[in-house]
Amino acid sequence: MSQAVATPLGAPMGAKSAPARRANIGDPIFALACRAAGAGVLLLLGGIIISLFLGGLPAFQKFGIEFLWSTEWDPVTEVFGAGVSIYGTVVTAIMAILLAVPVAFGVAFTLTELAPNWLRRPVGTAVELLAAVPSIIYGMWGFFLIAPLMSQYVQPALIDSLGEMPGIGFLFQGPPFGTGIFTAALILAIMILPFIAATMRDVFEQVPPVFKESAYGLGCTTWEVMKGVVLPYTRVSVAGGVMLGLGRALGETMAVTFVIGNANRITTTLFGPGNTIASVVALEFGESEAGSLKLSALLALGFILFVISFIVLAASRYLLRSRLKG
């Protein structure tokens, strides 16, 4: 091999010295451009962190660490705290995950094991397309269709049936506004459902058929193959996909702003209004002047949201790394 290559390479080397030199200029330039763009991405993330932190610094200095759990938000007296919005962000996102994951699992199970072949592709494509629908559409749909349905039928029914129950009754009390924490979580769940379902389906499809076939050969039922072979094989990636969905739910702005009710208080009932970091920033931003303490508080909220989502997303990357490599 080396013999064969040596002769053709050897001849032009000397003869083609001028073009070769020109090419040598192009190479470092191109390499530099690529490297600079790569470094630019790092600068971008660094810039986001630093600008949010510096912007929020006045608020952090004024209110100290208490900013994180103080539930005050009073633009008139200029007292701000992030407690309510952090609570709302975390609670709606976690409720959305709890609602979405079982359904997404069912969809993925159906699409990989149960549905006939001719149905898998169209339904799978529909799920993927729905994951691409802009979040503001989900917000409008929730606001104009789901919120009225909730206030007229679902919430009164739940208040009457579960509201009196000892232990969990307090979760289902209060007036049926339609909007609120519960509706926001539901809309978020519907929004991240296609996303999580598509991820789970991709992951399930990566299980080598041989594993499943040998389990079937032992006489396992479809469910036992799912429970005993597919899930153990894929559980880390599934967890990663769920974390990715959680990351989306945490930072979602438009779908939530429409339906959460936007009130700065923590209510024990799930039907009460609340807010999230993203909804507060989106709504209050227009009323805050440049350089004001309120703007700084909003940027500080942004910084907190960034830290939360960074942790969640980094965890999901870590869990999904084997799938990304494969």
Next chain:
Amino acid sequence: MSATTQPSLAPAKNLAVAARLGSSRRRSDVIARFLSLLATAIGLVFLTSILVTLFYKGFNAMNLSVFTEVTRPPGSNGGLLNAIVGSLIQVALGTAIGTPIGMLVGTYLAEYARGSTFGGIVRFVSDILLSAPSILIGLFVYSLLVLPFGGFSGWAGVAALAIIIIPIVVRTTEDMLSLIPNTLREAVIGLGSPKWKMIVLVCWRSAISGIITGVLLGIARIAGETAPLLFTSLGNNAWSTDLTQPMPSLPITIYSYAGSPFQDWIELAWAGALVITLAVLGLNIAARSLFSGKK
């Protein structure tokens, strides 16, 4: 696994136990299948409900003046022309700026930094940016371009959209370049070509349909972005193509109209929502058919 080994021992000793075990396994299988199908049905009902609502309300509100008139005060029969044009300008410029940067980063990751630590960090950061809440990117551009330059502007919106599309292009470019067999690279280098020519003329060319797919998906994503534009191009009720001024955009107009108490504005919001969804779904379908056609 224990569930499968026990029955195989049991039948010889006790047929009744085996039958009971078998039927309980069958029962749980039937229940799991039923619940999964139910979950799929519930999910599909919700998701079709979104599309049906959108198409019903959107087509009802749709008429020619949506595309020929600019936004007007409520009750005066306005349209969405300025918002649509504003969105087109910002999305086009954002894509034009973000795509080359994203391609360079993706090329760096696939061709220069395979297995290197720095490359790993860049890949990780790009993936974080890919899923980072877009509202934070809006806040970032606000402190970078809006505060120092004294006002909301179309350019700030363009910058925010470009930042959002970069990681999408990075991801697809790297994925597509990684699919190219190394023998192809070796053959080009073996012919005496410099590396940059190999990348531009051979690697990019082989990966182009995949990269275009990624760019189309990226356009679909930024076309529907609302949150980052709130803090950057802000929105504008007049006709404006001046990028140094606040610029209207379709998502922002939908957002403010849908929350308004005026019936005709709400209808316009549905019309706009339909326009944007059709555009996004169309781009997705185009990207899919392009990719499956050329693969």
